[in-house]
Amino acid sequence: MEEILIINKQKEIDFSNEYIRNFWLHSNKTTNIKQESNLITFIGNLEKVTEFINQASEMLCIYSSEFSNEIYNLILDTSTSKRIYFLTNDKSLGKDQLQSLAGNILIRLIKTNYQGSVLLSDVGANFNGLFFNGTLSAKDLEDQNRFLLRLEDEQKEYFIQLYNEWFWKEAEKEILTKDQAENPINIESQPFDFIFPNPDYISVEGIEKTISEIIAQKTNVHISLKNIDNHVANYLNNSVSNLCVYTNLINNNIDKLNILLNNNNSMFVYEGLENENNWEFVTNQNDKFIIINRKNSNQLGWVFNLTLQQIQDFLNILNNVNIVYTYINEEKRTNLINKKIYLPDENREIMINEIDEKILKKIEIPDLISIHDKNDFESNEPKQFIDPKYASKVIYHWEIHPPFLPKNSQKDSLYxxxxxxxxxxxxxxxxxxxxxxxxxxxxxxxxxxxxxxxxxxxxxxxxxxxxxxxxxxxxxxxxxxxxxxxxxxxxxxxxxxxxxxxxxxxxxxxxxxxxxxxxxxxxxxxxxxKKDSLKKSIEKLNKQINNNLSEIDKFSKDKKSIQNEIDKRKQDSLTQSADSSNK
The missing domain is CATH 1.20.1270 (Substrate Binding Domain Of Dnak; Chain:A; Domain 2)
Incomplete structure (x- = not known):
């Protein structure tokens, strides 16, 4: 009888006409080096800021929400030779650092966290200014995706009034002496009353109005924003169209992206700005190029317009920056084979494969079957073939196991x-x-x-x-x-x-x-x-020695007796001789 064995089965399912939805399509363009100009730079910004501070001869106005040690030390070193207005909300500056600065410069603290940094020097004939779209931290100054803009005449006037608005009107605390470093004093009243020349550039309503006016032109309008979320609803509403919109890959509202896309707008991501798009602007690529800045991370804070030369320089820069992702609402898998896509819902990038293989769980047949049911046995399939979503075709593999025991069987005692x-x-x-x-x-x-x-x-x-x-x-x-x-x-x-x-x-x-x-x-x-024999020998030898000693003693006594006899006879002889002579 033929044995029913474990069999291996596979099935190929074609998903090529299935859609992938809501993703960013990766471009394979090679990296370009950002072009620079005399007015806009991306490299060496720490050195340029350092040079700017050193060249200030009389007065320096500084705002940033964070400072590197190098910039802090430079401000401290130059504080005795020039008048410095120092505005920040930097909580990283400790008591010792603030004490070092206090007394030499006027320090004011502002609660609002404005994005970007502003440096102004020598207001008057030698008036100069810089705008940096980051903090003055070492990290941001070394980031080659952040730009430093040298301000021109109208912008300098705008920024000194903007700085005055922050420093004299919005600042809440100040440090005048070293003993106030730990507990800055409250500002009771503002010494000046400022009338800002262009309120549309500093109020949320005015900023939204300015952006909307450019968007309404519809031709060649490009807008770059940190995120596409509910905060942009007032100017990127459901009616806008024909825009090129730039953002990053994360923290976007997918529904908002799809609405924009359906209205004939396009969404892109610049190279280097995939995780954080700090280039926020709107431009008609002609005479309007508005730099957008925020406060407290997500609220609109203030804007300013570039000069014609700056616009031309910035457009040249943008034309040389790669677009690395394009937002796609939906696309068939067959058109995405061997392409990378970023999935915002899953926060990961994947490759769409032509063929993928999946190993499924084995199928175990619980009841005994007859050989006549073998075809039914071999035709068993998993209850469902789960679509992995990111392959054009999928080959599924599984095993079918025959029963090893009859139903309700028990082990025999022999086992x-x-x-x-x-x-x-x-x-x-x-x-x-x-x-x-x-x-x-x-x-x-x-x-x-x-x-x-x-x-x-x-x-x-x-x-x-x-x-x-x-x-x-x-x-x-x-x-x-x-x-x-x-x-x-x-x-x-x-x-x-x-x-x-x-x-x-x-x-x-x-x-x-x-x-x-x-x-x-x-x-x-x-x-x-051997010990006993040696003992007997010693005893015998001792006895012999004793005998010899006795004989020697006897001999000595005999010798002495003989000697005494000789001496006596000799004496007797001498006596007789003497007697004979006397006679």
Whole structure:
């Protein structure tokens, strides 16, 4: 009977005519270097701001919401040689820094956070000014996507009045002395009453009116904004058309983008401004080019118009900046193959592939089937083929598994017996490994030598251990009942040989210990015998010495007795000789 096996299935689904909606299409244009002019620069702006501050001879007006250490130190160094008006809301300036500046310059604090920075010097005959569309922080000054604009005559007049409006009218606190650095004093009243010459440039209503007037021209109108959201509803309303709109990739209102697109407007993203579009302007590319600035991040703050020369310079710059993304409302996947798109809802960029492959979960058939139902078995498909959305075609792969057990079946007791045998086998193997370790730590030379000459299946304990580990690995991967009969016979045969070899080695170890004990006992007996023999020899020698000493003593006494006898006889002889002479 033919066996029903696991089968691999696949299915290809064509999504080429399905639409992808609400995305930014990436352009593959190469990077261009931004063109500069004498009036507008992108590179070396820190040096240009430094030069401007140094060249101011009498008076300097500065506004920024943040300052780099280099700019701060420069202001401090020049504060004794010129009159400086310092306006900020920079919370990063600490007490010590404000104390250093206080007394030498007039410091005022404004609550509103105006975007951009303004520097004005020597109001009068040598009046000069700069506008920078960022803060005077090191990060912004080094950002080559931010521009520095040298102000011309009408703009300088506009900016000095704008600065006066901020400094004398809007500022809320001031620092006149060093002891006020920690707690700036409130400004009680404004010393001057200013009438701003162009209120349309500083009120929200006026700014929206100015922008709307340019948009209404409809021909060649370009507008660049930080975000397309509900804040632009008053001037980018549902009726505007024929605009080129520039923004960034994030934080836009998709519904608003689609409304603009449906009204024959186009949406783009400039290279370098993908995550933050800080070029905010509206222009008719002729005589109007309004720079837009904000306050407190999202509210309109103030605007100003470029001069004709600045307009020409800025348009030349824009013509050399790549458009890297174009907003698309919908497009068929077949037209997007091998193209990158950015998905604002998912905040990620992806590539649209021609073919994608997906591995699906396996299908398990719960009930036994007959061989006659094999075709039905093989025709099983997943309940749904989820569209990954970003491929023209998708090949789905899945497996179909036949049932391994009848429905409502239970394990026979034989399985439990097999499992019990399997556990016992595991324990036996672990015991063998323990015995091998014990033998390895205590085998003597005699045992190793005997093993070398003895008829053994393994030359050393390492080989035995390796073989046991192999058997352990085998039964860890397979149950006993999964092994063939031949495999089980070979496994048990190997284990039996290992047990026999271990027993032989244990016996040799016991013999080794017995021989060692006998050898040590014999050595001890030999030492005792030698000790006793030596003791007897010493005693015999001592006795001989004593005998010799007695004989020497006796000889000495005899010698002395003889000497005394000789001396006596000699004396007697001398006495007799004397007596004879006297007679």
């Amino acid at each position: 439990h017996k097999w499992e019990k045998s399997h556990l016992e086998l595991h324990k036996s193997i672990e015991n063998l490994l323990v015995k091998i370790e014990e033998l390895d730590s205590s085998e003597g030379f005699l045992t190793r030598l005997s093993n070398f000459f003895h008829s053994s299946n393994y030359n050393n304990l390492n080989e035995m251990k390796k073989k046991v580990e192999e058997i352990k690995q085998t039964i860890s991967q397979k149950k006993l009942y999964d092994l063939s009969e031949k495999e089980r016979e070979e496994l048990y045969s190997s284990l039996e040989k290992l047990r026999n070899d271990i027993e032989k080695r244990k016996n040799l170890k016991a013999l080794d210990l017995k021989n060692y004990k006998t050898e040590k006992d014999n050595e001890l007996k030999d030492k005792i015998y």
